[in-house]
Amino acid sequence: MLKLLLSRLATAIPSIAGVIVVTFMLTRLLPGDPAAYFAGLAASPQAIAEVRTKLGLDKSLPEQFVGYIVDLAHGNLGNSLSTGQPVVAEIVNRLPASAELTLVALFLAVGIAIPLGVLAAVKQGTWIDHLCRIVTTAGVSLPVFFTGLLMAYVFYYLLQIAPAPTGRLDAFLSAPTDITGFYLIDSILTGNLETFRGALSQLALPAISMAIFSLAPLARMTRGSMLSVLNSDFVRTARASGLAPRTVVFTYAFRNAVLPVITTLGMVFSFLLGANVLVETVFAWPGIGLYAVNALLTSDYAPVQGFVLAMAVLYIALNLLIDLLYGLVDPRVRLDS
Amino acid sequence: MMPLLRHARYVLSENPVTGLAFGLFTLFLIAAIFGPLIAPYNPLQSDAVNTLKPPTWAHPFGTDQLGRDIFSRVLVAARLDLSIAFASVILAFLLGALSGVAAGYFGGWTDRIVGRLADTIMAFPLFVLAMGIVAALGNKVINIVIATAIINFPLYVRVARAEANVRRDAGFVEAARLSGNGEARVLLGHVLPNIMPIMMVQMSLTMGYAILNAAGLSFIGLGVRPPDAEWGIMVADGANFIQSGEWWVAFFPGVTLMLAVFCFNLLGDGLRDIIDPRQRT
DSSP states (O other), rough: OOHHHHHHHHHHHHHHHHHHHHHHHHHTTSSSSHHHHHHOOOOOOOHHHHHHHTTTTTTTHHHHHHHHHHHHTTOOOOOOOOOOOBBHHHHHHHHHHHHHHHHHHHHHHHHHHHHHHHHHHHTSSSHHHHHHHHHHHHHHHHHHHHHHHHHIIIIIIOOOSSSOSSEEETTEEEEEEEEOOOOOHHHHTTTTTHHHHHHHHHHHHHHHHHHHHHHHHHHHHHHHHHHHHTSSSHHHHHHHOOOHHHHHIIIIIIIHHHHHHHHHHHHHHHHHHHHHHHHHHHHHHHHHHHHHHHHHHHHOHHHHHHHHHHHHHHHHHHHHHHHHHHHHHHHHHHHOO | HHHHHHHHHHHHHOHHHHHHHHHHHHHHHHHHHHHHHHHHSSSOOOSSSSOOOOOOOTTTTOOOOOOHHHHHHHHHHHHHHHHHHHHHHHHHHOOOOOOOOHHHOOOHHHHHHHHHHHHHHHHHHHHHHHHHHHHHSOOOOOHHHHHHHHHHHHHHHHHHHHHHHHHHHHHHHHHHHHHTOHHHHHHHIHHHHHHHHHHHHHHHHHHHHHHHHHHHHHHHOOOOTTOOOOOOHHHHHHHHHHHHTTOOOOOOHHHHHHHHHHHHHHHHHHHHHOOOOGGGO
């Protein structure tokens, strides 16, 4: 197991190297003067020159790259222009809000998509199969920011059963003591049920909009892979041996069908992390996506670069996790490595 | 050509949804080409008296906060939205198909370099990378096109590489080589045309995603600048009025955007059924 872990970690190294080179290029190589960006719009030529020296932009590119790596190694992503705070601190502060939203959306998506896909495959051609097809085609076509707005209108304005789409918690409720940073978990740990209910009701709409967007590839893959496994010889043998349909479907077919679904999770995470930015904008969710968008609008580039790098590293880590999960589910992968 | 047409008719009759998608596509094309001519109002003309009016016969989609006719704006926006998507898909095709075909055909170092490039792009959550690219290149429409093309690049590379790899030792390629064609000529004149149908499918499958991506970028304020009409930015405008109940400002551009993406996704699936029946699901 340790060997597997190490070999998988090794495969992530080129990705991380690539990501670092690309984020470096995004700041330095492309047209436009980063010093002018970082100095702000109204800066005088002298101020720009000062910023250039301060940022080390008067050095050669290889030197700059080494400086960038050294900064990264020290966990330094620069400071935000508008708040003056170090980008790393802000990202770390806001990460739990984004992570809570994304994870709840992921669980919702998996919780709906997998049963739907399995049922659609088992009862092929019935209404549930058609429902699955509609969900998978419509799901990827829905712009996530539009679904979010539509739900806010219906559930907040028309039905008045959802709270105003602004932030993680109603202004009248106090945030729970910071233990994990996840409001849902912290409020239960501190036994504050009122806050839990408040946090859950704020979380519901954004999480559902993200889940709708990301469940389509999962449901489609589950259905497809279930169908091919159900048509395979070993399932026919299991059926012929008189095993209960339930045992055949869950113990035999599903365990094998789940492998390609796990692979699809990588794509789903890419979707979710992107959708996260849009959903946070719609619901004024105080996560890293909204932080990056606000920074973009004020031409504050250090947070944007930090955000892109943080998301990429997070995404690589998630893909690593998927790889390991794959190894746990499928013993053959473990033997191969 | 005849068998292909007959097959197309068979697929259409099997799956009427593709026909519907084709009809929608025609409508969008008409809007994109003739939009400014058939729009009942000037899409940029504000009207201080009629601001935020709900849909009526005079303004079927209502008016926005400046009194501009939303129907006209949605109609005119089709050209910008579809142009961005088309341009980025074509750019992604040019970059991705050429490097992918070369990677699959030559193998070795070409393959390794192209593969590494595609892998590096895939290491990012794609929308986030697009944001970073537009932020770095500058807040312009052309940069939305470039960013969308870059994030679609790996998909084209993957398909083109696999298809070219299968064909590198095929009979017709050997024949072309033996009749004295140079490698570049074999690649561009024989291998590439042979995989064009599959690349066309790929293009129509990524069109919907390209529209969605471009609209998402302009929703967060990148690329398209007001007062230009574009679906994403119109939804962003309308977002300010959702909490006070003026739903139509965001609703109509949003639904149009959704229909456009839906239409291209269905069209892509339909085209794939016609050209590449093995992939049918």
